[in-house]
Amino acid sequence: MHEVWTISETYEGRIKEVSLELLARGRALADTLGVALGTVVIGYKIPKTELNSLIEHGADSVYVADDPKLSSFTCNTYSNVLVQLFAAHKPQIVVSAATTTGRTLMPYVAVKTHAGLTADCTGLAIEENTQNLLQTRPAIGGNILATIKTPDHRPQMATVRPRSTKILAPDSSRTGSIEYIPISEDWFSSEVEVLGMRALEGQQGAIDEADIVVSGGKGLKKKDNFKLIEKLAVALGGEVGASRDAVDRGWEAYPHQVGLSGKTISPRLYMAAGISGAIQHLAGIKTAKCIVAINSDEHANIFDLADFGIVGDLFTVIPEILKRLESRSEA
Amino acid sequence: MHIIVLVKQVPETSDVQMDKETGTMIRSSSSSIINPLDLYALEAALTIKDVKGARVSVITMGPAGAIKVLKEAIAMGCDDAVHLTDRAFAGSDTWATSYILAQAIKKLGLPDLILCGERATDGDTAQVGPAIASWLSLPAVTYTSKIEQIEINSIIAERLIEEGYQKVKVALPALMTVVKEIGIVRLPTLKGKKKAMASSIPQWNAHDIEADPSFIGLKGSPTRVVKIETPKVSRNCTLVHVEDEASMSVAMDSLFAFLNDRDFLQKGGKKHA
Structure with missing residues (x-):
């Protein structure tokens, strides 16, 4: 059966909290459909403990692309990784966080894979008879809530608004697989080069992920x-x-x-x-x-x-x- | 250097009507404006034009009235514009819309740089920009807050992401989406307004841009709107008034009970990772 997938994001070698939120979403969808929950991690030198925490928070299989050239997000390269993975595993649903990364990467991939994509969802559910993904999102300045589905294209893709989901309590008895994907030189595009980071002014962090x-x-x-x-x-x-x-x-x-x-x-x-x-x-x-x-x-x-x-x-x-x-x- | 800016006309946020049948917006019914976030893309393009010299073209897709936003862009200093309009485009989701815009860019000739606003204030998806880059197999640099250096073959820019400002170097041609921090939007000039009045803006339809009919409109859109609800705001605000010391004390007791009941007063709160 085709899996439900989430895209996990990392920053400085750590899994971002928003990615654990996605696993809670993905777990619920996968259980309703009776399929496994996979998650994709793209980065460099992600510690094993971090990968295990994905399993503890609900993933059944973790697909890891680990390479120095994947250490920072660049759209084309990450897109190439996902397009190849989708072709090999054919997930039926792929959810990503509605972060600056997710909202850049997912539309890029959706075009390459001819998939439907719904932005910044606050609700995800499975339609009873069709088993289609129902994606609910606020639009027009939050004045309406639209529910959207993708009847004929796979995967069904959505980005999910950060902090709209409660993280599952970690369960250290959960088991799952961690699979390192063979690196392909074809992935890498040199068009965008990350030169560095400058912190936000003041001591404050990002408001999008704050409690x-x-x-x-x-x-x-x-x-x-x-x-x-x-x-x-x-x-x-x-x-x-x-x-x-x-x-x-x-x-x-x-x-x-x-x-x-x-x-x-x-x-x-x-x-x-x-x-x-x-x-x-x-x-x-x-x-x-x-x-x-x-x-x-x-x-x-x-x-x-x-x-x-x-x-x-x-x-x-x-x-x-x-x-x-x-x-x-x-x- | 040739720059193409993509703009969208959006309804004033306070004035929107929905088609109950299709779940799409009725655009003609509301007063429309240029998407406020697209003004920053125009500003970024015109700043490059001021500094380096460039031809700035503007493209929009939409019904007849959309020509208004193109005239506005020319009045601000853009050189030329194209209006994409065809009944067959109606109902396009972001996938189909990005295809149509990419086809138009191909017909106009691939520029050195494509600029878009971060997102539109109506649909609020932020998907069309990166999707156009995908159709054209161009690098996409999103959430650009500053353009630092422009060379013939590359741009150095900063992106505003969750963790701070990320500096990137992107090879041209490329597509960039910009955020508000990129600059202060200029006003149209009198000279520009005269130029806008005099300029005739070509209209292209699906045939003109050689669009595959199965990729456009509602039919060509992978996603379907199945339901539209108007969420009710029912927060039932508890309102307390502070006028003097006594009412302050009552208000504070009430506030702290409220915060405590909802677990907001754990020492130091819970910080994000």
């Missing part, structure tokens, strides 16, 4: 005040986000921008302070699990989407929250 995001907007009034947002983010163990207004004013760098012209995110907790909630901003947070908003205007749009709202002056409210958090950690 908790604390965002600030126009209500912060000036750049200096943005430190309040940073403090709150650190105290909660989260990352810093910002509205378009705050980014356009230079208070926070663009990688932190949440919304239609920034990032669409699904953290477990989204906290917005001094953000009124323009439709473009709300589009970026509609799939957040929980939203807390602080705004002085009781009629601000953000409260329509929030689970918990504080109507008040953020310059007194945030320090009070910080004080409480501090006294908790001392207790």
Whole structure:
């Protein structure tokens, strides 16, 4: 029977958390179909413990392409690896993360393999009679949810929004196979060369993969005040986000921008302070699990989407929250 | 140097209607604008034109009204444009759309560089750019935030990815998608507007671009929309007011109970890997 596959991503030799989320998705689909779950890892010197963790988190077979020339993602080369693997194994479903890598690689592969591809899904299921993959995704700024299928083309491909799935608890008694794929010189294209990496400014990490995001907007009034947002983010163990207004004013760098012209995110907790909630901003947070908003205007749009709202002056409210958090950690 | 920029007309986000039968958007019913993220691709192309000299062509696919976005691009400083329009294109998914655009690029002549916005604000897939590169077997560099150096045969650029900025060198011809950080979008000039008014924009149909009929439109699209729902926002916001010390204390108790119930107060939170 044709397997369900996920594409696992690595960074600096480690499997990314989002790839474990995919295994939870893939496991559910594979169990419904009664087939095995495979996962593909492309990289260099991925430790055996990392590969084993894929099995512990739900994979039955791990296909590894390991070569120095695969250490960084480049679209054409990675695409060549996948096209060859698809031809050899004919997976019926392939899911990848809707990361910058997944969203670049999968469309490239879909064209080469004449496969249907659905972007940034938040729901995947198997249709009862046809066994087709049903792919649900928000579109048009989160105003609609579209369910899409690929009736006549295989594999059925989808990218899945990071943090939209709970990782399965690791089970060290699970068994599975690890297969190293013979390297083929034909894969390698020299058209793109990775020259290096430059870290994001500040101590913060990426908001797309964060559990908790604390965002600030126009209500912060000036750049200096943005430190309040940073403090709150650190105290909660989260990352810093910002509205378009705050980014356009230079208070926070663009990688932190949440919304239609920034990032669409699904953290477990989204906290917005001094953000009124323009439709473009709300589009970026509609799939957040929980939203807390602080705004002085009781009629601000953000409260329509929030689970918990504080109507008040953020310059007194945030320090009070910080004080409480501090006294908790001392207790 | 020849640069082709691909742009899309999108509905204003607040004003969208769906066809209940096919699950596709009714484009003509809403006021349409140039996809805001495509403006950054135009800006990137025009910056290269300013610095290095280039011919910048623009292509869009869409119904008759789409010509408006091409005129806008010319008013900003682009040199020429092509409008792809045919009933047979309707209902194309990203696979079919990228095929149509790739065919048009072939007919126009493979340029040194193809630039696209990161994604469109309506479909929000970000798939068409890389897919076009695949059809043309070109290298794809996505999420470009900065173009550092342009040589005859290569570009050095930075990509904004989850872990930071990745610097790459790409051989030309290539396709790049750009993010907002690439630059500040210029306004149309009076001279440009006059040029846009005077310019006649050719319209190409499926036959003109030698499109395989089985690769275009709804029929040529591997994916099918089977259901459209309008998700209801039902978060039932608990609203507390802070006006003085007493109400602050009540609000904080309530907030911390709320956060605690949902496990958000584990020491230090759970950091991502």
